[in-house]
Amino acid sequence: MDLAPLVAARKSRPEARRADLHGSLLEQLRDLIVEGQLAAGSRVAERVLCERFGVSRTPLREALKVLAAEGLIELLPNRGARVARLTAADIAQTLKVIGTLEALAGETACERITESEIAEIRALHLEMLAHHARRDRLAYFKANQAIHQALVAASGNAVLAQTYAGLSGRIRRARYAANLDLRRWDEAVAEHELILQALAARDGARLAKLLRSHLDNKSYALAAQSPEALA
Amino acid sequence: MDLAPLVAARKSRPEARRADLHGSLLEQLRDLIVEGQLAAGSRVAERVLCERFGVSRTPLREALKVLAAEGLIELLPNRGARVARLTAADIAQTLKVIGTLEALAGETACERITESEIAEIRALHLEMLAHHARRDRLAYFKANQAIHQALVAASGNAVLAQTYAGLSGRIRRARYAANLDLRRWDEAVAEHELILQALAARDGARLAKLLRSHLDNKSYALAAQSPEALA
DNA sequence: CCTCGCAATATTGCATTCAAAAGTCAATAA
DNA sequence: TTATTGACTTTTGAATGCAATATTGCGAGG
Numbered sequence: 001m002d003l004a005p006l007v008a009a010r011k012s013r014p015e016a017r018r019a020d021l022h023g024s025l026l027e028q029l030r031d032l033i034v035e036g037q038l039a040a041g042s043r044v045a046e047r048v049l050c051e052r053f054g055v056s057r058t059p060l061r062e063a064l065k066v067l068a069a070e071g072l073i074e075l076l077p078n079r080g081a082r083v084a085r086l087t088a089a090d091i092a093q094t095l096k097v098i099g100t101l102e103a104l105a106g107e108t109a110c111e112r113i114t115e116s117e118i119a120e121i122r123a124l125h126l127e128m129l130a131h132h133a134r135r136d137r138l139a140y141f142k143a144n145q146a147i148h149q150a151l152v153a154a155s156g157n158a159v160l161a162q163t164y165a166g167l168s169g170r171i172r173r174a175r176y177a178a179n180l181d182l183r184r185w186d187e188a189v190a191e192h193e194l195i196l197q198a199l200a201a202r203d204g205a206r207l208a209k210l211l212r213s214h215l216d217n218k219s220y221a222l223a224a225q226s227p228e229a230l231a
Numbered sequence: 232m233d234l235a236p237l238v239a240a241r242k243s244r245p246e247a248r249r250a251d252l253h254g255s256l257l258e259q260l261r262d263l264i265v266e267g268q269l270a271a272g273s274r275v276a277e278r279v280l281c282e283r284f285g286v287s288r289t290p291l292r293e294a295l296k297v298l299a300a301e302g303l304i305e306l307l308p309n310r311g312a313r314v315a316r317l318t319a320a321d322i323a324q325t326l327k328v329i330g331t332l333e334a335l336a337g338e339t340a341c342e343r344i345t346e347s348e349i350a351e352i353r354a355l356h357l358e359m360l361a362h363h364a365r366r367d368r369l370a371y372f373k374a375n376q377a378i379h380q381a382l383v384a385a386s387g388n389a390v391l392a393q394t395y396a397g398l399s400g401r402i403r404r405a406r407y408a409a410n411l412d413l414r415r416w417d418e419a420v421a422e423h424e425l426i427l428q429a430l431a432a433r434d435g436a437r438l439a440k441l442l443r444s445h446l447d448n449k450s451y452a453l454a455a456q457s458p459e460a461l462a
Numbered sequence: 463c464c465t466c467g468c469a470a471t472a473t474t475g476c477a478t479t480c481a482a483a484a485g486t487c488a489a490t491a492a
Numbered sequence: 493t494t495a496t497t498g499a500c501t502t503t504t505g506a507a508t509g510c511a512a513t514a515t516t517g518c519g520a521g522g
Contacts, residue, residue, distance in 0.1 A: 020308065021506075022296065045473070056507045058289065061475085065253065065293045066300045071393075077251065078474055078513050093390040096335070104331040159324040162302075163394060252476075276503075287477045292505085309483050309504060 021055060025063040028053060033072050033083055034173050041085040044073070071170050086174050092219050094171050099215030101164045102148060103208035105155040106195075110204035113154045118200055121150050125196050132189050140185075141176060147192070151199070151211075174222070184221045191217065252286060256294040259284060264303050264314055265404050272316040275304070302401050317405050323450050325402050330446030332395045333379065334439035336386040337426075341435035344385045349431055352381050356427050363420050371416075372407060378423070382430070382442075405453070415452045422448065 029049070032038045046057050046064070053060065068075045075081050128143035145168075152164045180188070191214045198207035260280070263269045277288050277295070284291070299306045306312050359374035376399075383395045411419070422445045429438035 047473075057474090058506055058508090062293050062296045065297050069297045069300050079515090080474070090390065093388045096339075096388060097332070097391050097394055100331055100335045101328070104328070108327075157324045157327060159321065159398070160328050163328060163398065167390070167394065278503075288504090289476055289478090310485095311504065 021059045022062060025053060025055065025059055026066060029063055029067060030072065030169065033067070034169065034176070036173055036177060038083050040083045040173070043080055043082045045080060070166060084170075086171060088223055091171055091174055091222055094167055095215050095219040095222070098164065098167050098171075099212045099219075101160060101167070102152065102211040102215060105152040105157070105160055105164070106199070106207035106211045107204040108157060108160075109151055109154040110199065110202040110207055112156055113199070113202070117150070117154050121147060121154075121199065122196060124150060125192060128192065129189065132185070137180070144188075144192075145172075175218075178222055178225055180221065181225075184217075187217065188214070252290045253293060256284060256286065256290055257297060260294055260298060261303065261400065264298075265400065265407065267404055267408060269314050271314045271404070274311055274313045276311060301397060315401075317402060319454060322402055322405055322453055325398055326446050326450040326453070329395065329398050329402075330443045330450075332391060332398070333383065333442040333446060336383040336388070336391055336395070337430070337438035337442045338435040339388060339391075340382055340385040341430065341433040341438055343387055344430070344433070348381070348385050352378060352385075352430065353427060355381060356423060359423065360420065363416070368411070375419075375423075376403075406449075409453055409456055411452065412456075415448075418448065419445070 038044060046060055050057055050060050064073065064075065064081050067073045068081065072084055073081045074084050124143055124147045128140055128147065131140035131143055148168075149165075152161050155161070191210065195207065195210050195214065198210055269275060275295075277291055281288055281291055295304065295306065295312050298304045299312065303315055304312045305315050355374055355378045359371055359378065362368075362371035362374055379399075380396075383392050386392070422441065426438065426441050426445065429441055
């Protein structure tokens with residue numbers, strides 16, 4: 001195999017040698033996995049990733065170790081890494097935990113969220129409605145994520161936010177791949193409407209309950225889907 | 232600095248060269264941090280850890296990256312690692328999340344726990360009572376942890392258990408260092424009594440509420456303590 | 463034709479090496 | 493005396509090298 005061009009490419013900008021490789025590698029690898037460019041269950045050779053990123057094995061291996069700790073990939077001793085395969089049970093369990101965390105976030109947020117933060121979430125909500133009206137799934141998905149993200153952030157609990165982000169990232173791939181059926185999609189939008197109302201009214205208990213059931217419903221919908229979409 | 236003896240020690244057992252260094256290093260480092268042998272906030276030079284474990288920098292650095300991802304240490308670019316300093320807010324936020332996770336675990340466990348698992352938890356509870364009677368804080372602490380651990384495991388939710396373990400590990404150091412005052416200790420034991428009852432009765436809602444308040448109370452007790460104990 | 467065993471190859475795990483950044487400290491000037 | 497500069501040392505970030513393990517391809521035997 002001819003590595004010369006890659007080596008040349010690396011050496012051609014020696015001034016960047018000490019850039020923040022670790023952080024950027026992590027991000028790029030995560031993106032590859034989340035976007036599904038690295039198929040779930042497929043084995044990943046260090047070498048090919050090194051070539052792709054123009055980096056030696058040392059920083060790449062460090063990144064792989066971190067991703068393994070996060071649960072995005074599995075490390076098989078002496079046999080390399082493979083992208084974690086999410087079973088239906090994994091997804092259901094993760095959504096259960098996420099639902100609980102969001103409920104806590106909602107409850108906490110109601111006590112401390114500012115009016116301007118509520119306004120921002122309302123704006124995101126309206127954008128999401130627009131994407132729903134246009135049946136733009138990708139844009140909807142992103143707006144939806146942004147709303148939940150903002151809500152968790154509004155709790156003011158950094159540990160909660162970090163834990164939530166980690167779990168959310170693990171199943172983002174599956175959620176992204178999962179094409180909602182239209183009926184469930186409409187339901188989800190309706191649920192979001194109620195969620196926003198409860199938040200605006202600062203009704204923590206109600207918001208918690210709504211968020212929990214929202215995530216439970218998402219879980220049921222995913223379970224009802226073809227399992228191969230989760231691979 | 233003379234590294235010869237260490238190098239010799241390493242080379243003297245080449246048959247162990249390919250042992251599972253990564254996993255074992257992680258464990259040992261975690262232990263060092265949790266047991267407080269590496270003071271919080273103190274900078275940790277890679278070199279000294281390498282000598283201590285008789286390992287080269289490569290596997291050690293991989294372990295440090297993972298620990299940083301777990302939140303046990305902080306990595307300062309080009310300036311090494313330092314043991315994460317837990318603020319009172321960190322601990323309070325973490326306990327809040329842990330309480331919520333335990334509540335979910337309790338609720339779920341009530342629906343699926345077996346009688347023999349309940350019996351095992353009851354046995355742990357009785358052991359804990361014995362340690363309380365003897366005022367043996369260390370043994371009590373361990374039994375206490377074992378009970379909560381078993382309860383979370385009984386939920387059957389692996390994602391929940393893993394998330395719980397991660398957060399629990401992060402503040403174990405603080406909890407361990409925190410010497411409960413006697414009144415709070417007695418209260419905690421009484422709370423555990425109620426928790427066990429609710430579990431035996433499989434009253435999920437009640438168990439969840441008890442666990443949440445148990446952790447909230449632990450949080451208040453820690454907050455009331457001298458902050459320097461948390462360093 | 464399929465299965466098993468073994469050599470050739472590839473890949474992983476760790477050690478070592480090299481380069482860049484941070485840290486140290488003494489000499490000098492204000 | 494104190495602040496500053498600049499050479500020297502230490503430490504980190506990344507690349508390379510080497511030994512051990514896994515994988516693959518091929519031929520022999522059933």
